[in-house]
Amino acid sequence: MSKPSTTDGMPDELSRRLGVPDAVVVGLGSMIGAGIFAALAPAARSAGSGLLIGLALAGVVAYCNATSSARLAARYPASGGTYVYGRMRLGDFWGYLAGWGFVVGKTASCAAMALTAGSYVWPGQAHAVAVAAVVALTAVNYTGVQKSALLTRVAVAVVLAVLAAVVVAALTSSASDAARLDVGDDATFGGVLQAAGLLFFAFAGYARIATLGEEVRDPARTIPRAVPIALGITLAVYALVAAAVLTVLSPQELAEAAAPLSDAIRAAGADSLVPVVRVGAAVAALGSLLALLLGVSRTTLAMARDRHLPRVLAAVHPKFDVPHRAELAVGAVVAVVAATGDVRAAIGFSSFGVLVYYAVANASAWTLTAAEGRPSRIVPVAGFAGCLLLALALPLSSVIAGTAVSAAGATAYGVRRAVAGRTP
Structure with missing residues (x-):
C-alpha cells in the first residue's frame, strides 16, 4: 500500500522504525544536555539555597506533563505532539496555540544549544560555530531518523560519563561540605518558583518522544514506557549533579559562575578535568540540538499538513523518510537566530513557550x-496549574516576550481564518 502524498506527488507519512530503547535515548538526548551545564547558575541566582527545592518542583511539573503527554501520544500516535492532541481534544485553535508555542519556543532552544556549544568549542567565535553546528546537524537529520538516534545515543553516553566525573570529583573532594545543601534565609517562595521555571528548560525534552509518535513502533506500548523512563533517569541525574555541585560551591558562588560545572571541578581541586567538562558541555549541547531540530521539524510537518504553515513543508523524502523540507526550513531559521541571538535570553523565552x-x-x-x-x-490538574504558575514566575522580560509572541500567533490564526471564510 502506497503512502499518502502531497499535492506534488511526494509522500507525507513517516515510517515506524524506533523501539523503546531508541525512544528513551531520544528523550535523554533532549533532556540531559546543555541545560544542566547552563541552567544551574541562573536558577541559583533566583532560588539561592532553595535550588534543590526548585529542581524538585520542576521535576514534579515535568512528571505530570510527561504522564499526560504519554497517554495522549499512545492515543494519537502521529507527528506533532500536543499540536495534534489539542486539536483532537480541545479544538483547532488550542492545538494551533500549542504548536505555535512549541515551534517558536523550541526554535529559541535550538539557538541556545547551538550558542552553548559554540561558547565551549571556540569562545571567540561562538556565533560562527553555532551556525556551523546547525548546518551539520540539519544534514544529519535529513539523512534519516535512525542515524539521528544512533548519534544521540553516543552523545548521551559521553555526557553521562562527564557528569559522573563531576559528581565523583565533587563528592570526594576535601572542599566538599554537605552543610551547603541546607536551605537558608536567602530562599524565597517567588525565587524558588522562578528557579523551577528556569530549570524546566533543562527537563523539557521528553516531548520529543511524543512528537516522533509517527516513527515509533507500537506507539500505544512504546511511548507510555519510554517517557517516564527517560524522565526518571534525567531527574535522578540532575538531582545528583546539583547536590554534588552545592557541596563545593555555595549558592552565591554558583549563582555567579559563568560555567558552573567547570567552576565546581576547579573548587574540588580537579583542574585536570576542566577540559573534559568543556568537551562534555559541547557534546551535550550538540546532542540536545540534534534532538530539538528533530522535534521542531515534526511539529512543523504536522502544522503544514493542516495548512497552519505552508503546505509545501509537509513533504516526506521518498528515500530517507524524513520531513526534509520542514527540516531545512527549521534549520535555516535556527541558523539565523544563532547568528544574532543571546543564549541567556533564549532560556526564559523558551521555557515560557514550552510551558504554554x-x-x-x-x-x-x-x-x-x-x-x-x-x-x-490529579495529574493533568497539577500539571496545568504548575505550567501556568511557573510560566508567570519567570523573569518579567521572558513573560512579556512570551505573551507578545503568543498573542501574535493567535492574531495570525484569526486573520487566516477570516481570510479563509471570505474565500469563495
Missing part, C-alpha cells in the same frame, strides 16, 4: 475517558 505547550497538553489529557487510558485526574 504543556498547559494545553494537560488540558487535553483531562478530557480523556477511562477507556482511552486517562491518567489520574
Whole structure:
C-alpha cells in the first residue's frame, strides 16, 4: 500500500522504525544536555539555597506533563505532539496555540544549544560555530531518523560519563561540605518558583518522544514506557549533579559562575578535568540540538499538513523518510537566530513557550475517558496549574516576550481564518 502524498506527488507519512530503547535515548538526548551545564547558575541566582527545592518542583511539573503527554501520544500516535492532541481534544485553535508555542519556543532552544556549544568549542567565535553546528546537524537529520538516534545515543553516553566525573570529583573532594545543601534565609517562595521555571528548560525534552509518535513502533506500548523512563533517569541525574555541585560551591558562588560545572571541578581541586567538562558541555549541547531540530521539524510537518504553515513543508523524502523540507526550513531559521541571538535570553523565552505547550497538553489529557487510558485526574490538574504558575514566575522580560509572541500567533490564526471564510 502506497503512502499518502502531497499535492506534488511526494509522500507525507513517516515510517515506524524506533523501539523503546531508541525512544528513551531520544528523550535523554533532549533532556540531559546543555541545560544542566547552563541552567544551574541562573536558577541559583533566583532560588539561592532553595535550588534543590526548585529542581524538585520542576521535576514534579515535568512528571505530570510527561504522564499526560504519554497517554495522549499512545492515543494519537502521529507527528506533532500536543499540536495534534489539542486539536483532537480541545479544538483547532488550542492545538494551533500549542504548536505555535512549541515551534517558536523550541526554535529559541535550538539557538541556545547551538550558542552553548559554540561558547565551549571556540569562545571567540561562538556565533560562527553555532551556525556551523546547525548546518551539520540539519544534514544529519535529513539523512534519516535512525542515524539521528544512533548519534544521540553516543552523545548521551559521553555526557553521562562527564557528569559522573563531576559528581565523583565533587563528592570526594576535601572542599566538599554537605552543610551547603541546607536551605537558608536567602530562599524565597517567588525565587524558588522562578528557579523551577528556569530549570524546566533543562527537563523539557521528553516531548520529543511524543512528537516522533509517527516513527515509533507500537506507539500505544512504546511511548507510555519510554517517557517516564527517560524522565526518571534525567531527574535522578540532575538531582545528583546539583547536590554534588552545592557541596563545593555555595549558592552565591554558583549563582555567579559563568560555567558552573567547570567552576565546581576547579573548587574540588580537579583542574585536570576542566577540559573534559568543556568537551562534555559541547557534546551535550550538540546532542540536545540534534534532538530539538528533530522535534521542531515534526511539529512543523504536522502544522503544514493542516495548512497552519505552508503546505509545501509537509513533504516526506521518498528515500530517507524524513520531513526534509520542514527540516531545512527549521534549520535555516535556527541558523539565523544563532547568528544574532543571546543564549541567556533564549532560556526564559523558551521555557515560557514550552510551558504554554504543556498547559494545553494537560488540558487535553483531562478530557480523556477511562477507556482511552486517562491518567489520574490529579495529574493533568497539577500539571496545568504548575505550567501556568511557573510560566508567570519567570523573569518579567521572558513573560512579556512570551505573551507578545503568543498573542501574535493567535492574531495570525484569526486573520487566516477570516481570510479563509471570505474565500469563495
